[in-house]
Amino acid sequence: xxxxxxxxxxxxxxxxxxGAEGWETMYPYYLVPSEETRKHExxxxxxxxxxxxxxGCHPFDSIGAEAVYYGAGAFSTRIFALPVSLGLDVRxxxxxxxxxxxxVTDPERIQERVGVFQQRAGYYYANWDELYGKWKTKMDGxxxxxxxxxxxxxxxxxxxxxxxxxxGRSSSVAVIENYHRLIDEFFAIWQYHFEFLNLxxxxxxxxxxxxxxxxxxxxxxxISRMVAGVDVLAFRPDDELRKLAARANELGLAGELAxxxxxxxxxxxxxxxxxxxxxxxDFEAARHPWFNYFTEYGFTHDQETWNSDLSVPLQxxxxxxxxxxxxxxxxxxxxxxxxERDEIVDEYRALLTEDEARQFxxxxxxxxxxxxxxEEHNIYVExxxxxxxxEKTRELAAFLVDAGFLAEADDMFYLNRFELxxxxxxxxxxxxxxxxxxxxxxxxxxxxxxxxxxAALQAASAPPAYGIPPQQVTDPFAVMNxxxxxxxxNDWLGASGSAGNSFNGIxxxxxxVEGPVRVLRSEKDxxxxxxxxxxxxxITAPSWAAAFAVATGVITDIGGMMCHAAIVCREYGIPAVxxxxxxxxxxxxxxxxxxxxxxxxVVVLDADDAGDTDLDDAAVAAR
Amino acid sequence: MYTLEFSxxxxxxxxxxxxxxxxxxxxxxxxxxxxxxxxxxxxxxxRYLDEAGLRQFTSEVLGxxxxxxxxxxxxxxxxxxxxxxxxxxxxxxVADGIRAAYAGLCRDTGVExxxxxxxxxxxxxxxxGASFAGEFETWVDITGAEDVLAYVHxxxxxxxxxxxxxxxxxxxxxxxxxEMAVVIQKTVRARSAGVMFxxxxxxxxxxxxxxxxxxxxxxxxxxxxxxxxxxxxxKIGLAIVDRTPGHKHIEYRRGDAPQDVPAxxxxxxxxxxxxxxxxxxxxxxxxxxxxxxxxxxxxxDEELPPGMNxxxxxxxxxxxxxxxxxxxxxxxxxxxxxxxxxxxxxAPAATAADVEGVHTHSHKH
Numbered sequence: 001x002x003x004x005x006x007x008x009x010x011x012x013x014x015x016x017x018x019g020a021e022g023w024e025t026m027y028p029y030y031l032v033p034s035e036e037t038r039k040h041e042x043x044x045x046x047x048x049x050x051x052x053x054x055x056g057c058h059p060f061d062s063i064g065a066e067a068v069y070y071g072a073g074a075f076s077t078r079i080f081a082l083p084v085s086l087g088l089d090v091r092x093x094x095x096x097x098x099x100x101x102x103x104v105t106d107p108e109r110i111q112e113r114v115g116v117f118q119q120r121a122g123y124y125y126a127n128w129d130e131l132y133g134k135w136k137t138k139m140d141g142x143x144x145x146x147x148x149x150x151x152x153x154x155x156x157x158x159x160x161x162x163x164x165x166x167x168g169r170s171s172s173v174a175v176i177e178n179y180h181r182l183i184d185e186f187f188a189i190w191q192y193h194f195e196f197l198n199l200x201x202x203x204x205x206x207x208x209x210x211x212x213x214x215x216x217x218x219x220x221x222x223i224s225r226m227v228a229g230v231d232v233l234a235f236r237p238d239d240e241l242r243k244l245a246a247r248a249n250e251l252g253l254a255g256e257l258a259x260x261x262x263x264x265x266x267x268x269x270x271x272x273x274x275x276x277x278x279x280x281x282d283f284e285a286a287r288h289p290w291f292n293y294f295t296e297y298g299f300t301h302d303q304e305t306w307n308s309d310l311s312v313p314l315q316x317x318x319x320x321x322x323x324x325x326x327x328x329x330x331x332x333x334x335x336x337x338x339x340e341r342d343e344i345v346d347e348y349r350a351l352l353t354e355d356e357a358r359q360f361x362x363x364x365x366x367x368x369x370x371x372x373x374x375e376e377h378n379i380y381v382e383x384x385x386x387x388x389x390x391e392k393t394r395e396l397a398a399f400l401v402d403a404g405f406l407a408e409a410d411d412m413f414y415l416n417r418f419e420l421x422x423x424x425x426x427x428x429x430x431x432x433x434x435x436x437x438x439x440x441x442x443x444x445x446x447x448x449x450x451x452x453x454x455a456a457l458q459a460a461s462a463p464p465a466y467g468i469p470p471q472q473v474t475d476p477f478a479v480m481n482x483x484x485x486x487x488x489x490n491d492w493l494g495a496s497g498s499a500g501n502s503f504n505g506i507x508x509x510x511x512x513v514e515g516p517v518r519v520l521r522s523e524k525d526x527x528x529x530x531x532x533x534x535x536x537x538x539i540t541a542p543s544w545a546a547a548f549a550v551a552t553g554v555i556t557d558i559g560g561m562m563c564h565a566a567i568v569c570r571e572y573g574i575p576a577v578x579x580x581x582x583x584x585x586x587x588x589x590x591x592x593x594x595x596x597x598x599x600x601x602v603v604v605l606d607a608d609d610a611g612d613t614d615l616d617d618a619a620v621a622a623r
Numbered sequence: 624m625y626t627l628e629f630s631x632x633x634x635x636x637x638x639x640x641x642x643x644x645x646x647x648x649x650x651x652x653x654x655x656x657x658x659x660x661x662x663x664x665x666x667x668x669x670r671y672l673d674e675a676g677l678r679q680f681t682s683e684v685l686g687x688x689x690x691x692x693x694x695x696x697x698x699x700x701x702x703x704x705x706x707x708x709x710x711x712x713x714x715x716x717v718a719d720g721i722r723a724a725y726a727g728l729c730r731d732t733g734v735e736x737x738x739x740x741x742x743x744x745x746x747x748x749x750x751x752g753a754s755f756a757g758e759f760e761t762w763v764d765i766t767g768a769e770d771v772l773a774y775v776h777x778x779x780x781x782x783x784x785x786x787x788x789x790x791x792x793x794x795x796x797x798x799x800x801x802e803m804a805v806v807i808q809k810t811v812r813a814r815s816a817g818v819m820f821x822x823x824x825x826x827x828x829x830x831x832x833x834x835x836x837x838x839x840x841x842x843x844x845x846x847x848x849x850x851x852x853x854x855x856x857x858k859i860g861l862a863i864v865d866r867t868p869g870h871k872h873i874e875y876r877r878g879d880a881p882q883d884v885p886a887x888x889x890x891x892x893x894x895x896x897x898x899x900x901x902x903x904x905x906x907x908x909x910x911x912x913x914x915x916x917x918x919x920x921x922x923x924d925e926e927l928p929p930g931m932n933x934x935x936x937x938x939x940x941x942x943x944x945x946x947x948x949x950x951x952x953x954x955x956x957x958x959x960x961x962x963x964x965x966x967x968x969x970a971p972a973a974t975a976a977d978v979e980g981v982h983t984h985s986h987k988h
Contacts, residue, residue, distance in 0.1 A: 084968040118960040206966040213952035216826040347859040351829040356951040362959060474969030
């Protein structure tokens with residue numbers, strides 16, 4: 001790499017992976033860097049949002065990048081008017097999503113925004129519980145609305161009701177309406193998502209700042225331990241697995257689960273005994289809603305939920321059952337955790353002056369009021385809503401296959417949302433007129449062109465950043481949620497110039513551990529993980545929790561102290577280094593590393609085996 | 624009772640054992656380990672003066688000193704009294720009591736012929752007790768019961784030293800109102816020693832405990848002659864947060880001269896994790912007792928068995944950070960919304976006032 005060490009490449013300097021040339025045409029134009037916006041793009045610092053899109057995304061899936069950063073922008077820029085932050089600008093580059101925090105620097109504008117923020121955010125903080133209650137109602141409504149969407153097959157004739165009820169219009173109009181509603185509800189859900197999120201972070205960060213002032217060396221872990229809930233929704237899916245494991249042991253079925261058979265086979269066998277049927281009944285009861293749970297964050301159409309791939313929760317249950325059988329206590333003692341939390345709070349408080357203690361009480365109260373939202377919202381949005389959303393997109397894909405337009409359902413996701421709107425117009429209008437759809441060959445050819453492009457994009461990994469980094473990363477949300485700190489950015493810059501045998505990330509969870517790594521890009525590969533191995537993944541989604549019973553440590557590419565994954569990691573006491581930027585690209589399965597979850601360091605112990613990584617190739621060439 | 628172990632509750636009676644021994648007993652009772660030992664009580668001293676008419680003899684000699692006696696007269700009195708006292712050994716029952724206590728100390732700690740320090744612990748009115756501290760002598764590295772007896776005897780004689788007598792006269796204290804109790808305490812053989820602060824001395828963080836330690840006695844750490852090992856411990860939860868090995872090229876063992884530490888030991892941590900946590904636990908307890916951050920000297924005694932080998936040597940209030948004025952992170956008069964506005968603007972708490980200042984200004988429009 002010969003580029004200037006003080007910056008990352010600009011977008012226009014990025015080359016498409018081999019075979020992915022022409023990728024730009026697949027996405028809405030405003031998501032793709034362009035000549036018209038180049039001056040602005042070159043002036044920003046862009047980092048990869050691999051937390052939400054850990055692989056290059058299909059054209060349709062880029063809808064998430066729109067909805068998320070539309071919502072984030074609206075609430076930061078226009079609704080609550082965060083004093084020094086606008087939204088996050090967003091681009092898709094080589095299939096990966098990049099975002100850029102936008103700062104307000106004009107003092108007069110900041111001054112005006114402070115006034116708006118205090119008034120508007122103040123209303124929300126003052127009425128938090130009531131408004132959060134309304135939020136849940138809105139979310140339930142949106143999910144229900146999504147659930148009611150249908151795309152019935154177009155038959156030879158419109159159904160009788162059209163005549164009997166004198167509707168006066170074709171039932172096929174509903175296909176277009178329902179498609180628009182699907183899109184609109186998805187966007188609405190992502191507005192709701194940000195209604196509370198930044199305010200929640202704001203409350204937490206203020207307590208955080210207080211603690212950092214009163215106790216300059218206090219760790220993020222200690223602060224979040226004082227705030228974190230012990231009995232929140234986020235832990236429920238994993239708790240369900242623990243309960244089912246305990247139940248299996250009670251009923252003497254642990255052996256059956258350990259075999260690791262497909263669910264259909266297992267169910268067949270369990271149905272033969274009373275105990276087996278009793279357990280199956282509990283298992284089915286837990287599946288809705290708790291297994292409507294994505295293996296990552298549910299931003300791609302092909303991501304499995306526990307329900308769509310039951311082997312994932314079954315493995316988790318088997319692991320917990322084995323632990324139980326070995327005499328381990330796997331229960332989460334809620335009361336004890338709560339008492340421990342209160343003791344920690346009391347001890348810190350006792351070290352404060354009276355004036356400090358008053359602020360401590362006030363801010364701890366605020367942080368605890370807002371924290372449940374931070375911990376729980378993913379379950380509503382990323383898991384439950386997305387689950388229904390993708391279910392409905394699959395129904396739409398089936399509709400297009402039925403209509404003879406697509407060869408197979410997955411093909412639909414090679415079209416972006418606007419192209420799909422055009423296609424639906426073609427399909428229903430052509431059906432009504434009584435002719436074949438006019439763009440069938442044209443779009444099937446385009447889809448075939450795009451398939452190798454998407455495959456090439458997904459085979460490449462994302463550079464952590466583009467553009468000019470700030471001297472200091474001060475955006476508290478970039479730091480807290482994405483783990484993008486000044487130190488991390490400097491590491492990323494340094495890493496492209498040198499190839500030492502260690503790299504850094506964010507201290508995610510305390511502890512030092514040494515062992516061989518297992519690089520996994522998807523939760524589906526979790527069965528490959530062996531006891532004693534250190535898990536290396538793009539992210540550590542909460543649904544990976546059961547894997548932590550096997551892994552001795554975790555390293556991720558992205559994520560900060562407050563990302564949902566880190567919260568759960570700490571809860572389960574797994575040493576972790578998160579937000580390393582490129583661990584999945586840098587490490588190879590089998591390499592031995594030492595990770596220090598306190599310092600946030602990863603040291604490669606047998607660099608000799610690393611000859612096949614790009615970074616080491618560079619080092620070899622330099623000798 | 625002529626002797627009392629530090630762990631005996633009666634050893635906290637300052638009139639019977641003097642301030643020094645009572646202090647050591649109080650620390651022992653609070654679970655704060657000091658070098659093990661026992662006190663020879665004031666009763667033993669009284670029993671000695673009852674021997675061979677010594678009390679009467681000393682009263683007579685002292686009675687001859689006029690109200691305007693000079694230092695020469697006090698020195699004369701010392702010579703007369705000590706010449707007589709030196710002829711009178713400790714009474715049998717006192718000597719036997721001390722022999723038994725010394726044997727018990729050696730037995731309980733598993734240290735044969737333990738080297739001990741013999742320190743005076745004179746009893747007196749509380750108001751003047753403290754000022755006695757510097758008046759009497761301390762002898763270290765005394766080995767064997769017979770030598771211990773000889774130095775206890777020396778302690779008794781030291782009450783009648785000329786400079787002590789003149790000091791007492793100046794303070795208008797009758798010499799027989801002073802009764803000489805004696806502390807017999809193990810001489811610390813430090814494998815490692817150092818200093819502990821119950822806050823971070825660099826940042827003032829009160830939620831941390833910092834230890835600095837080196838091989839041998841603590842002299843090398845206090846004198847800044849080595850780069851000590853540094854340990855950072857969370858006061859809450861007592862987890863070791865950081866261990867930084869120092870460079871410890873010299874150590875003080877016995878005697879005055881430092882000796883070279885072999886190369887292979889210089890960078891090796893001189894305290895293990897259990898010792899660090901145990902010491903930090905003691906530091907936390909001392910802070911609680913004194914209700915303020917403490918500056919503590921400690922040693923790990925290489926002769927004592929694990930579990931008994933941590934020794935606290937000194938404890939005083941930390942002064943730098945404890946006396947500094949501390950302000951909470953946010954301006955209490957500005958209100959929570961302005962704190963939040965400042966915090967989410969990426970301003971460190973200390974400078975969040977900038978944003979608040981802007982806001983205050985905006986009200987004037």
